[in-house]
Amino acid sequence: MAKLCRLVKLNDSFNTQVFTFMLPNKVLREFSQDIYAKDMVYGHHKWTVSFIKSEKHMGAYIKLQSTSTGMVSKLDFSFTMLNNDHFTKNESFMEKEGEFTYDENVKGRKTFVPLEDMAKRGFMQGNGEFLVELELRNIISSFECYLRIPKENNSRHSYGPKMETPYFSFGLSDWSVSLFPNACTVETEDNITVQLVRHTNFDHICDVKYQLSLGDQNAYESGPVDQLLDATGNSEPFTVGASLMKLSRGRSSLKVRIEMQNVVSVSEVSINVLSRNRNRAHLYDKDKQAWMLEADASGKYLAFKLYYTDIKHVPRKNSRYVAFNLGIVPYSGNQYVRAINGPFVKYYVQDDHDDGYLIHTDIPIEEISSPDNDWVSTEDQHITVHVEWIDSQLLIYPTYHRLDDVARVHKQQMIREILALQSENYALEKQLYSYQQSIAKTNSKPRSLSEDRGNSYRRQ
DSSP states (O other): OBEEEEEEEOOSTTOOEEEEEEEOGGGGSTTOOOEEBOOEEETTEEEEEEEEEOSSEEEEEEEEOSOOTTEEEEEEEEEEEOOSSOGGGOEEEEEEEEEEOSSOOEEEEEEEEEHHHHHHSSOSOTTSOEEEEEEEEEEEEEEEEEEEOOGGGSSTTOOOOOEEOOOEEETTEEEEEEEEETOOOSSOSSOEEEEEEEOSOOSSEEEEEEEEEESSTTOEEEEEEEEEEOTTOBOOOEEESSOHHHHHTTOSEEEEEEEEEEEEEEEEEEEOTTOSSSOEEEEEOTTOOEEEEEEEOSSSEEEEEEEOTTGGGSOTTEEEEEEEEEEEEOSSSSOOEEOTTOSEEEEEOOOSOOOOEEEEEEEEHHHHHSTTOSSSOTTTOOEEEEEEEEEEEEEEOSSOOTTHHHHHHHHHHHHHHHHHHHHHHHHHHHHHHHHHHHHHHHHHSOOOHHHHHHHHHHHO
C-alpha cells in the first residue's frame, strides 16, 4: 500500500496542496502487486492514487472516487518521484486542466519512471522505500444538465410543479437544484425561484459557496452565492427575474449549470461565556470525533479553547491533520465575526488528553458584559458559536522522520542555486556597468582640430 505521510498546503490562490506518499521497497520485486493508496480529500472530492507496474516502467495514476453523472472536475496535477542526490534528478510529469467525469475518472502516465532507474539512480531512500509527491491545484467543479420543461409551464401565466435536477456529488454529500416556475413577487409576475438542496449528511449545518447559470444564450448568471444551509439541507431560495420561456428561448428544455466552489461543515454550539460553570460545550466534527469548546472571559477580549477529547483514539504511529476556524454569530445587529488569525491547523497524535488550542477574538469582554450588546441572547444569556471543520487527513509517521530530510535537502539545494544565479547576475551587471562607464569616458574625451576637420570632410 502507498501510505500518505505528509501534506503541505501552499495557501495560494490556486488552493495548491502537495501529498507525499511512501511506496514500499517490494514494489521492485518481479511478481509484486500494484500499489494503491487510501482515499484522500482535495477540492471537496475523494481521490485515490495507484502505482501500476508494467514490464519496464512504473505508472502513476489519480482517480476521482466521488463522482456523478453531469459533474465535471478540472484540475492541474503532477507526480514527482524524489531523488536522494539532487532535486534536478527528480522524475516528474504534469497535466494541466485534466478533466475528470463519471465516465473518465482516471488519469496518469504509464511510463512514469523506468524500473531500472528506480533501483540505480538514487530514488531509493535509506529504508529501501520511495517517496512520491502528488501536487493538486486549481480545481473547478461544475454540474450541468438540461431540464425538460413540462407543457403546462410553456404558458406565460402557468404555475406548474417544481422542477429539479438529478442529484450530483460534492463535498461528500448529494445535492440538487430546484426551480419553482412563475412564483409571483411584488415586482413581477414572470420569475423563477431557485433553491439549492442537500440530500445527505445532516449531522451538521454547512456553509456553501456556488455560482449558478440558467439558459444557453444570454443566460442568467447569479454571481457568487454564499449561503448557510440548516440541518434540513435546504438553502434560502432566491428569485430570478425571468420566465422559463425567456430563459429557454422558447425551447422545450432549460440548461442548468452550477459551479460548486466550497462547502464547510459547521458545528453550532451555545455557550454562556460569562459563567465559569456553564462555559463549555461538547461537539463532533464531520469524522464523528468528539471535541469540547471552552469560553475564556478572563482577559480583555473574548477567547476560546478547543479540546480534542477523542485524541486517545488517533491510531498509533499516525498523526491527524485538522484545519478549522471559529466564528461568533450575533444575536442581533452585527455581522458574523471570525476569530483572529484563522483558519487554524494542528497535528494531533495519540495521547491521554489534549492541552487545548487557544483561539482569540477581537470582541471586548466589556462589550459582552453590557446589557445592550448584540452578541448575548436576552433569553438565556448564551452566545452562539460556529466551529468550521475545513479539512482532516490521517498521516503516517506522527513525528519528524528521516524521510523529511529529502524535502529539506532539496529546499537547500534550490536556495543555493538561486543564490548562485543572483551572484552571476550581479557580476554581469557589474561588468555591464564598467563597460558603459568606459564608453561614456570615450565619448566625453576632447577631440583635436584635425579630427573635427576629418569628420567635417567625411560629412561633405
